[in-house]
Amino acid sequence: MDIIRGMEAFTALAGAGSFVAVADKLGTSTAAVSRQIAALEAHLGARLVHRTTRRLSLTEAGAQFLERAEQILADLAEAEAAVGREAVTPAGLLRVSAPLSFGISVLAALLPEFRRRFPDLRLDIDLSDRVVDLAHDGIDVAIRIAQAPSPNLIARRIASIPIVTCAAPAYLAARGHPAHPADLAAHETLSYSYLSSGDTWTFRTAAGDTAAVRVRPSVHATNGDLLRRLAVEGGGVIVQPGFIVEDDLVAGRLVQVLPEWSLGTFALYAVYLSRRHLSAKARVFIDYLVEALGRERRPSDADQT
Structure with a gap:
């Protein structure tokens, strides 16, 4: 039959x-x-x-x-x-996973223009800081912030993500400014639960100096915006992506500390399953992110890591 x-x-x-x-x-x-x-x-x-x-x-x-x-x-x-019409005009359902704070602070502002360009595409967006299983959850594209993407995925680097160490002026006035990463061991810290290095924060300078400090966070959380709010209220020192803290830095609610030290190079990646063909709908979405957030490589470049 x-x-x-x-x-x-x-x-x-x-x-x-x-x-x-x-x-x-x-x-x-x-x-x-x-x-x-x-x-x-x-x-x-x-x-x-x-x-x-x-x-x-x-x-x-x-x-x-x-x-x-x-x-x-x-x-x-x-x-x-x-291989037909939708190769030129993508349509259908696109399932995307993205970190919660990134989705609200950055991705939401980009979607109206994307929808205008591709009105036949429907979006199903899962905002969560957990690392989803693309195959199990049926995700076409996942947006991740990492020093390197997962080794079993195909990844497209979209943009660099600065990681900022900062605290509220009132907190620093009461506890003092750390002069070296080792000083953070004596400070109140607020830690992101999914940070790949856990509670050992490894800092580097442009000159190549390295310093690792074991912090004892007073708060762990799976969301950066929650930690940002606690820091603004004087709760301690945080390390967070620039898009989460930039408004508070500009307004003076937070102040950068240890500006000559960084946690290394982080980037925004779009990842998808290596065993599946990248569909036209996923490709136009990734290309749009590269266009909107600052292309650092040619559109054809992809890192298989």
């Missing part, structure tokens, strides 16, 4: 609720639709539809198969579109 045509008839039947309506939609006869459903059930070895004189309803097996069938048909449509 033609399994694809059978799935199309079945998903249409699940939505319409009658053989007559499906036949009208597909331009065929009710007998032909009935034969397709019967052939699909025979192929699967399971009854998918309860048939009565008054109504149709899905069996438990039918309800389970419907979800899979709809996804298969959607994937097939996307695959066909990748």
Whole structure:
């Protein structure tokens, strides 16, 4: 049997609720639709539809198969579109994962223009600082801030991300300005839970000097904006991306400390699965981020790490 045509008839039947309506939609006869459903059930070895004189309803097996069938048909449509019209005009659903603070502070401001350029694209955006499993969560593109992306992913470097060490003027007036990273061991610190180095902060200078300090944070949190707010209120020293603290630095609510020392080079990456073809919809999204946030490499460059 033609399994694809059978799935199309079945998903249409699940939505319409009658053989007559499906036949009208597909331009065929009710007998032909009935034969397709019967052939699909025979192929699967399971009854998918309860048939009565008054109504149709899905069996438990039918309800389970419907979800899979709809996804298969959607994937097939996307695959066909990748070499057709949508290769020029991307369409469909794009699933994106991004850090919470970045999504609110930066990405949200970029999306209106992206939507104007690609009105046929629908976006499903997951804002979370946790590192998602792209395959398990069905993510097309994940935005990550790191010194290096995961080794099992394809990554496109979008822009450098400065990491700033700072604290509130009132806190520094009371506790003093640290003159060396080692001084932070005696300070109140507020630490980002997902920092790759944990509670050992390793600083470097442009001249190549290195200093590692083990801090004892009074607060751990999985979100940078929460830590920023605590720091503004005098809670201690934080190390955060510039886009989180820049407004407070400009307004004087926070002051940079140890300006000659940095936590190293961080960058914004767009990552996607190495085992999957990069779809047109994902490619235009990544290209747009590079355009909007400052291209540091040619658009064709990609780092496989």
